[in-house]
Amino acid sequence: MPIKDLRGCKVLVVDDSEANVDIMVDALGDDYDVSVAMDGHAALEAIYESPPDLILLDILMPGLDGYEVCRRLKAEATTAGIPVIFLTAMSEVGDKTRGFKLGAVDYITKPFEVLEVQARLKTHLSLVLASREQKQQNEILEEKVQERTRELLLTQDVIIHSLTTLCETRDDETGGHILRTQFYVDTLAKRLLSNSPYTGQLDLDMIRLFFKSAPLHDIGKVGVPDAILFKPGPLTQREFAIMQGHCELGRRTLENSEKLFLDKNIPSFLVHAKDIAHTHHERWDGSGYPRGLAGEEIPLSGRIMALADVYDALISKRAYKQPSTHDQAADIITQQIGSHFDPVLVEAFLAVQNEFQAIANRFADPEQKPPMPDSREWPPQNAKRQGPASP
Structure with missing residues (x-):
């Protein structure tokens, strides 16, 4: 997906180091709508107020560390789908495994290369937009299926009504x-x-x-x-x-x-x-x-x-x-x-x-012929009562 399609995507950088934040803003600011948070609590407030498309999240922070922030995000339906990329100096396999188990999509080790960060963001944001487009297409398809179903139900009712009317004649x-x-x-x-x-x-x-x-x-x-x-x-x-x-x-x-x-x-x-x-x-x-x-x-x-x-x-x-x-x-x-x-x-x-x-x-009273049931009302509640049965 061309990078121009990604312009305007919202990226939240969460890091307690002003130097790291400045590097990220400089590297990403021309291509994305970048916002920053300096600790875990501020990050959660910013995310709940205006959910970003992707989060670059430092792990080692005072108060709430990145693992806890990620865990809380993945526990909420409204934020669980936001991709999280961990930024950290921790490079042990166990550290990375823990992050992936919590739901992170990627892991960038400090000190990081700007070009690597840009490439990884481009990849993950492309996946985000592709997923959204697929979801929209699925919703359109589902609406078409529902419309087709409504048409079929109407056709069924017309056939039933016509054939039953034939009986009643x-x-x-x-x-x-x-x-x-x-x-x-x-x-x-x-x-x-x-x-x-x-x-x-x-x-x-x-x-x-x-x-x-x-x-x-x-x-x-x-x-x-x-x-x-x-x-x-x-x-x-x-x-x-x-x-x-x-x-x-x-x-x-x-x-x-x-x-x-x-x-x-x-x-x-x-x-x-x-x-x-x-x-x-x-x-x-x-x-x-x-x-x-x-x-x-x-x-x-x-x-x-x-x-x-x-x-x-x-x-x-x-x-x-x-x-x-x-x-x-x-x-x-x-x-x-x-x-x-x-x-x-x-x-x-x-x-x-x-x-x-x-x-x-x-349905015993011979007042008038009942209407055929509507497909939207099953069993029908508005059917009139009718008289004795046929031979």
């Missing part, structure tokens, strides 16, 4: 079901994160993606004919087979959306959405659909969604049934441990069932 009653199951999934996953055999498989970022993805679990129902989707009575075997197809259709729909909208170099949040849509009707014992997966073959997100979906279906009024109470729903879920549901998830559900009840009550 088929059924006016799905809004409350979407919000309730979203919060059930969040509550259950957080319980698993804090205390379960699956703790190591989860983190808050993943749970956040589960929360975002949950509204898309039934998106495949857009391909189910109205006569089947809204049938008030039991489905025939053929009709039920068509209804089962919504899992595969949901997976394909989300896969196509993923290909169209998302950056191919960034892992997609729709990976979880696809798993949820595709596997939320699988059963722990392998008797579910569409693939008959069993146990941990079923993605954890799908197992969580399955319990949340069934609970909400049980407590919700449908065209063909009255709602169950919470206790009735909890009993049914408990009876299906190891058959329909993962035993670990049922245990977690029972531990947080009061929260499930609160969520069901919170």
Whole structure:
């Protein structure tokens, strides 16, 4: 780095010898902003008041010696990064080692050559400026990454909102079901994160993606004919087979959306959405659909969604049934441990069932459709409550 780039750098010379100070000022004053201190206490006061870019520090001084001054500087976050070069007549290896252990970057032995001092200062100040420039570049890069992340989060929300709105056009009653199951999934996953055999498989970022993805679990129902989707009575075997197809259709729909909208170099949040849509009707014992997966073959997100979906279906009024109470729903879920549901998830559900009840009550009123959650607010606190669930 050219020396002209270093002009204006602040150098503090600390030495109790006026002769040494005069030599340093003469040698460095034309190139740098040089200040001086004649003892350790004065040096610390000057440094805290106006931190220099580099310190030339004598070791043998009355009061606070250079070692103690250096130790105090390195112990404080605001001054730890200032490079210290020791100036001393002490030339033993042990003396130098002690200085380096305290955090000094270099060691100049008295009597010193002016040209050597100038060369060493130039080297270390160049490193200081290079480090600052790198830090600035990193901050700029981090800001760009954050901006890109915000854009991706917005894109995710737009996709979720668009696809969920598509679901709601088929059924006016799905809004409350979407919000309730979203919060059930969040509550259950957080319980698993804090205390379960699956703790190591989860983190808050993943749970956040589960929360975002949950509204898309039934998106495949857009391909189910109205006569089947809204049938008030039991489905025939053929009709039920068509209804089962919504899992595969949901997976394909989300896969196509993923290909169209998302950056191919960034892992997609729709990976979880696809798993949820595709596997939320699988059963722990392998008797579910569409693939008959069993146990941990079923993605954890799908197992969580399955319990949340069934609970909400049980407590919700449908065209063909009255709602169950919470206790009735909890009993049914408990009876299906190891058959329909993962035993670990049922245990977690029972531990947080009061929260499930609160969520069901919170989003039970059929006042108006709730807004889609904002990526900046997770879980959303301003969602309006909504009515009964869809078939």
